[in-house]
Amino acid sequence: MEQHKSFSTSLQRITVIDALRGFALLGVILTHMWQHYGIFSFSGMGQNEPLFPQLDEALRWLLQNAIMGRFINIFAFLFGLSFFIQMDRASKKGIDFRKRFLWRMAILFIIGIIGNCFYTGDILSIYAVFGVLMVFLYKCKNWILIVVITLLLIGLPRILTVSYNQMVKVEQTTNTGTAQTLENRPAVRPQPSNMEKPSFLNSAKNNLTIGLERKLNYQFGLFGRGYITLALFILGLIIGRMRFFEQVEIQKKRNFILFAGFVLAVVVVNWIVGLFPPQDTRIFMRPDADISPALLEL
Template sequence: MEQVKPKTPIIGRITVLDALRGFALLGVILIHMLQHFGIFSIPSPQIEERFPEMNKIIQWIGQHIIMGRFVNIFAFLFGLSFFIQMDSATRKGIDFRKRFVWRMFLLFSLGILAHSFYSLEIISVYAVFGLLLIPLYRVKNWVLIVFACLLIIGVPRIIQANKHNNAVSELKINQPLPNNSRVQPGIPDHITKPSFLNSAKYNYKERFTGKLNYQFGLIGRGYLTFAMFIFGLVVGRIRFFENIGIKKSKNMKLFLGFVLATFLIGRIINLFPTIETRLLFNPAGIYIPNELLLLQALKDINLVLFSGALAMGFIILYQTKSMGKYLDLLSPYGRMGLTNYIMQGLIGSLLFSMWAFGSIFSAWAATELFILGIVIYIGQVIISKYWLKYFLFGPLEWLWRSTTYMKSQPFRRISTEKKENLK
C-alpha cells in the first residue's frame, strides 16, 4: 500500500497577534486625538482648562510613551503578516507575489482616498513598503537585519544631510532667515469656506508634500517604518509566534533586555545638550550638525527598543491567566484592524474638521481628548466583538479580500444548525 507523505501543517490563526494589533491601534488613536488627526481648525473661544496639571501629564505620556512606539508595533505586524500570507501560499504550492502586488495597489488606493479626510493616514505608505518586501522575501536573515539597522541609524538621513550641507556651503548660507522675512501663508479655503471638498483639496495639495517630507526627508519616519516591516518578516521566518506559548521564560528575558536597552539609550540621549530636532523638518539654508544626526539616530533606536518592550510586555501579560482573558478581548478589534483604523480616521475628521465639529472639539484640552479617544476605542472594541459573531471579516477586510481575488468571498458566519442542514 502506497504511503501518503504528510503535508506540512499550516499554522492556525495566532490570536495574540490580533490582540497585539488591537493594542497597537489603541496607541494610534490616542496620539492622533492629541494631534487633532493632523487637521488644522480654528476653535471656538478657548474654555479655561479644567485639569491643567493633568493636561501636562497626558501630553508627556503622548510624547514619551505613545508617539512613534505603538505605530512601530503596527508596522512590525504588517511585515509579519506579509510573511504569513506568503508562507501560507507557498505551503499550498501557490505563487502569491502577483496577487500581493494587486493587494497592495488596492490598499494604496484606499489610503489615498482616506487622505482626503485626514492627512495622517499611513496605509498608502504601507502599501508602497509592502511592494518593497517582495524582492526581500528570499534574502537571508542576516542581510535583512543589517539593512534594517542601517535604516534605523539613519543612513538615508546622513546621505541627504551631506548633500544638503554641501549645497549650504556652496551658497555660504549658515544662518536661518529672520522670522519676519518669511512669507506667511494666508488662511486656507478649508478654514474660511469650510466644506469637505475644500478640506480634501487642501489635504492633497498642501499636506501630501508634507507627508512625503516627513516619511522620506531628513526626519525619515518612513525608513524607520520600513525597518519595522523587515523585522516583522525576519521574526515571521524564525516562527517566533508559532511556539510563543512554550517560551515564557525567554519572553521575559527578551522583555527585560528591551527595557534595559531602552533605559540605557534614554540616559545617553539625556547627556546631549538641548538640540532642536524639529530643524530636520525644514532646514532650508541651515547647516545640519553631526550632533543632530547622532541625536536623531539615538532617538529612533530608542523608539524601536521601546516598541519592543511594549510588545513583549503585552505578550507576557497575554500569556497569564489573570490578564490574558481580558487582553484577548482585543483580538476581534485586531482582526478588524483595517476597518477600525479607517474608522478612527473618519471619526477624527468629523471631530476636528471645520466642515463638521472642528470648532468645538479643537478647543478641547489634552485630558478631554485622551478620554474621548479611549471611549471611541472601547466602542470599537465592543462593535468588533459582536460584528465577528455574525461575520467572518470586518467590512473592509471582506472587501479587500474579495477584490484581491476578484471574487466575492464568504462573509456571514453559518450557524452549527445551518451547517448540519447543508450536510
C-alpha cells in the same frame, strides 16, 4: 484525488498576534484622539484650563512616554510580520502569493489616496508602497535585511540627502558668491490650509497637492518617520522567519529574559542620552542649515 489548492483554506491563527494587532490599533486611536486627529488650530475657540490639572498632566505624561509612537511602531512591525505569514502559508499550500499581495497593495494605495482627500495624515498609501518593496525584499537573506534595517535606523537616507544639499549650497556659494537658500518647506505634520472658497472639492484638491507634499516631507524629510516604518516592516519579516510568535506559548522563560533585557536597555539608553546636553539633532537634517555651529555646540 489531489486536493484543490485555494487561498481560502483555513490555517490556525496565532492568537497573540491578533491580540497585539487590536492592542496597537487602540493605541493609535488614543494617540490621534490626543492629537485632535491632526487639527492643531481652532479658530474662535479659546483654550480652557483643565478641571483636574494634576490628572491631566499625568495622562499627558502617560500618552507621551508610554503610548505616542509606541503603538504606531508595533502596528508597522505587525504589518511586516503579517506579510511574512501570508507569504509563508500560501507557500505551504503551493501557491505563489506575490501577485495577490501586490494586488492588495494596489487596492490599499487607492484607499489611501481616497482617505488623503479627507485627512492628509493618512498613512495607508505609504504602507502600500512599502508593501510593494517587501515583495522584492522577501527572498533576501536575514543578514542583508539586518544591514538594511541598520542603515535606515542610523539615518543614512537623510544623511545622503543633507550631504547632497550641502554640496549644492557650497557650489552655489562658489558660483555666485552668495549662498542661495535652498527650497525649504518645514517638515511639520500635515495641517489644514486656508482656502478662499471652502468646499469638498477644494479641500480634496488641497489635500492631494499641498497636504500630500507635506506628508511626504514629514515621512522622508526632516523627521524621516518613513524610514523607521520601513525598518519595522523588515524587522517583522525577520521575526516571522524565526517563528518567534509560533513558539511564544512554550518559550516563556525566553520571553521573560527578552522583556527584562529590553527594559534594561531602555533605562541604559535614556541614561546615556541624559549625559549629553540638550540638542535638537533634527537641525542637521535641514536642507538649508549651516550644520557646523551646531556640531561645535555638542
